[in-house]
Amino acid sequence: MQFQDLVSKNKEDWLKVVKHPFVDQIYRGELAEEIFKFYLLQDHYYLNQSMRNMAILISKAENLKEKQQLIDILNLEANVEFAKYQELLEYYKLEAKSAEEMELTYSNLAYSNYLLAVSSQAGFAEGMAALIPCYWIYLKMAEYHQHKLKENDNQIYQEWAAVFNSADYKRLVENMLAILEKNLTEENFKKINYHFNNSIKFEYQFFSDVYQKKVWKI
Numbered sequence: 001m002q003f004q005d006l007v008s009k010n011k012e013d014w015l016k017v018v019k020h021p022f023v024d025q026i027y028r029g030e031l032a033e034e035i036f037k038f039y040l041l042q043d044h045y046y047l048n049q050s051m052r053n054m055a056i057l058i059s060k061a062e063n064l065k066e067k068q069q070l071i072d073i074l075n076l077e078a079n080v081e082f083a084k085y086q087e088l089l090e091y092y093k094l095e096a097k098s099a100e101e102m103e104l105t106y107s108n109l110a111y112s113n114y115l116l117a118v119s120s121q122a123g124f125a126e127g128m129a130a131l132i133p134c135y136w137i138y139l140k141m142a143e144y145h146q147h148k149l150k151e152n153d154n155q156i157y158q159e160w161a162a163v164f165n166s167a168d169y170k171r172l173v174e175n176m177l178a179i180l181e182k183n184l185t186e187e188n189f190k191k192i193n194y195h196f197n198n199s200i201k202f203e204y205q206f207f208s209d210v211y212q213k214k215v216w217k218i
């Protein structure tokens, strides 16, 4: 089995994420600044949890080469994407907060906890399958919307988009896909696809909630 089998099977869903109005508007430079600021704060929390999740996966990798590659990926994640988010928060004079101090969206809390649960309770391959949409889908977004940046005069959105179009980010995603592919078999495909698809749906919901600035309330 190959990663491409997952891509084909989930095409309808991942294309919905890629074409989400939040994504379209940020690449066009038309997203309301208030929504972007809300997204930054929510996503900072998510990325923090996502790095924690990666640390669990590193501890679970059996093979030394995969462990080294994941450490390299975590390092890139911390110094490329996460570092840029911190810079953007500083630019807007926003302070990143912990979960107890901020109101999270329902999908943010559910997605972050879902990833942590899969990586700690399921096998290594399932954990990778759940985490990969988070990285890979932002690369697909960059490929799909890149041309819109020519007309985008919002410098901040340009900087944000540049992270996901960088050679470092592409390398990070390619390395993750290679690790997943090595652990993908006919036998585990159904389980892998289940987690891959759940995370794609969480990505969609994450954008929908931030687009509406909808924190969890009952």
Ligand SMILES: Cc1ncc(CN)c(N)n1
Pocket: 043, 046, 047, 081, 133, 134, 135, 138, 203, 206
């Ligand atoms: C929710 C979410 N998913 C993915 C990414 C890109 N790594 C992100 N920044 N935020």
